[in-house]
Amino acid sequence: MSDDSTQRFNRRTFLKATGAAGAAAAMSGVAAATPGREPGPKKDEILVGVSAGKGDVEAKVSQHVPGNAEVVHTNDNLRYAAVKFPSSASDKAKANFIDAVTKKDGIKYAEPNKTHTTQLSPNDPRASDQYAFKQVQSDDAWDTTLGDSSVTIAVVDTGAQYDHPDLQANYKSNPGYDHVDNDSDPYPDVPSDEQHGTHVSGCAAATVDNGTGVAGQGNTSLINGRALDENGSGSTSDIADAVEWAADQGADIINMSLGGGGYTSTMKNAVSYAVNNGALPICAAGNNGSSSVSYPAAYSECMAISAVDSNENLASFSQYGDVDLAAPGVDVLSTIPTDSYAKFSGTSMATPVTSGVAGLTLAKWSLTVSELRSHLKNTAKDIGLSSDKQGAGQVNAYNAVTTDPSNGGGGDDPTDPGDGSTTETVSGSLSSSYDYDDYEWNWEYSSPSQIVVELSGPSDADFDLYVNEGTTTAASPSNYDYRSISTDSQESVTIDNPDTSTPLQVDVDSYSGSGSYDLTFTEYQ
Template structure:
């Protein structure tokens, strides 16, 4: 705890009606899908989140499942179960199930297992010179990094299946190249490479082998792994969330998600939060419909949202914009495709792995955690003259990223300079207890604040934050929230409103115990 925590925290604690505490902690891991479960989109499934402290996930959900439905998949770490209904069951009946089960004790949420699709907009395949690495100055950065990168840095491609033995990828793909969450096996190689080119192209944008005398060059020689979560017709929230969890557990430093659709879901929110909490930075495509808001998962605060620009550094006509973090080349980007070939594709799907590759090259030079990497990429971005809603902090720049000492700032700004960390400890006594805090800012105009909650493993505590107001947040009224099925919560706010003290609510959804609330403010 910092020395000035007493002055900067004003605690207001209230005890609400006492509720029953949760029972038992969950066992970690993903259980195998029921044999015969169809790959790809799963529109007949409902994902049900079970609060920590409420015992076995499958048992907690099965109790409330009607006779015409069944639990077909569980993830005990993210604490959700997939409930499958027969295809002939009308949507109204499924919605009735959602409405009913969310009222049951210990059920945190229920939602459709939505479908996500790869965000490529391919042109007719053709060969040509690359421009993306040159535009983000990766060649200049290679002079500053031994071996054109570091194989100890891992980028996970959560996408379609990738041709990991492509001549221009093979040396950078790990010997165990990944996992297939669509077909539930250990080989992510696409069953029909002609209809699944996306992840192979994405892999090459990030880390096609540099200086191997073959084909094209990625941004650096990071290691690659592939979580096949999309088939030719897209993929489900559950498969993508499981792939994100798997990639994190494999030790991925960066998780590239060139996919989107389906809107906000608690399951995916929990998955990307799990990634960040365990040292993996999700870098995501802003989307390709040209609208003024970014798609999910890019829109989650845990993820970096990437817009696409062309070779003239103008925003691509298809690129979504709004709350983006960075821009990168995404029009006519030449990269690897199955089988042993090359083509130019366009999309924020291409801009995203260009950014992921630069992030990997950055980690080859500097030892940074997820927040540090995110901030450094933004601090060293190049201002290309677009508005902040189109370029974020700027176009990602590899040379600036590897030659600028972390904390020195530069480029497009965002995340450099000093930081201050304060920790406040507390405890909640029941499922209806909460603590409110008012936090006084350390800096004028802070660039970022990270609010983290670490509570007991057998309880479910949630975190809510308000800025720019003196009103305390609540579970029904808040500016920001972190609402997973456990007590490990995190909220990151860039350029927070510091016109008033920040208001924080630590709330027990179920269970009791001690917690630490940590505020990291960056100048």
């Protein structure tokens, strides 16, 4: 509880339901990959999520798998299993399995292992100059800091040429992991065909002031989680595993210049895991020019980045809508294999420019995930586009490193949000599945920039979080504006520019199991 004597939340209702508590089960926290899994799209697989407290993931799922299918992969941290059907299996057979298995006790969800692709639109050959770092004023920020090797950006992408002359100084000595081929070397299998991850790496952190080639946004450490194949395509499971791996490596920022496939619980759980473990996912809005952003950018945990050109106009290909920031993404010059350079276009390029600025920001200020997100938006430059095209504005490195975040949302001490925010925690307990507690959050600020609601519950139970804004109707599993429903009890909902016309409605719901929890509200000015 905050030292502030004014309690800004109140328990709306406190209802208890009877029922047996779920059995406890240990989580190994280690993803198990099956040797020989083919890289790239996995259209014949169904991902099945198992609630915490419901036993071993593989054992739980295997008992429900039909004879013509098999469990080929598990991730015990994210608590899902991949079930592979033969290529001859019909879509109806897979749909029947999804329908049947989700009715089984302890099965949280089942969904196709969807395909994601790079967000790149190749353009003309190499130009003789760069404009991206100048447009976001990274060069002006370098008078304050060139970056810090203690800050890490994880590039979840194709493989990267980590020994490129313009990248090797910033890539860590252990450069990453290949989740496609399941080995410890993320180097491109065929460098001439696999350029995307190297280009993205250079947009973020090609070595500054080394007398070689181009400059990224700052000298931040890089690691590469290879999750896309040579064609720039990858499965939900490979990407989710790479996001989890990046968070476990201590990444501060996870760059995801990829999209497609729509909403999946598996990917939602992965980005939630990243945020809960101190990593900010920054994602490409997408390249089909539509008025809504692609997933994973559309998840509330992620920052969605649109692309603008050198005249600060929205790129013709850039998706827009619920974007957070804009950044240069047209004809961006960067590194490619082997030891070379090229100009590419896409929200794939705007995203690592933003990630690089975020890394430069963390070299100057010590910020939590929520504080970094707010600070990047608070210091963005208005370039005259509508908010659905630029979000808070074009990311601006100079403003980000020279503006003290404690003056408007965030502070140097990650345990103290500072004068620009307020935080309070309430503790409670749920006795069994279907038990729930409802709360209201009464706003401290008239126009807050962000509210973060975080749930921390027992490791052997599956508690979920539901939130409504702009209404007096209590949130619930059947009525919510936002939700976080991972297979464990670590949940988080982030709302930018929330509706303060009514108190925020929050529901803590037990999907399975029982125990105590902490619910934390952090409101940013």
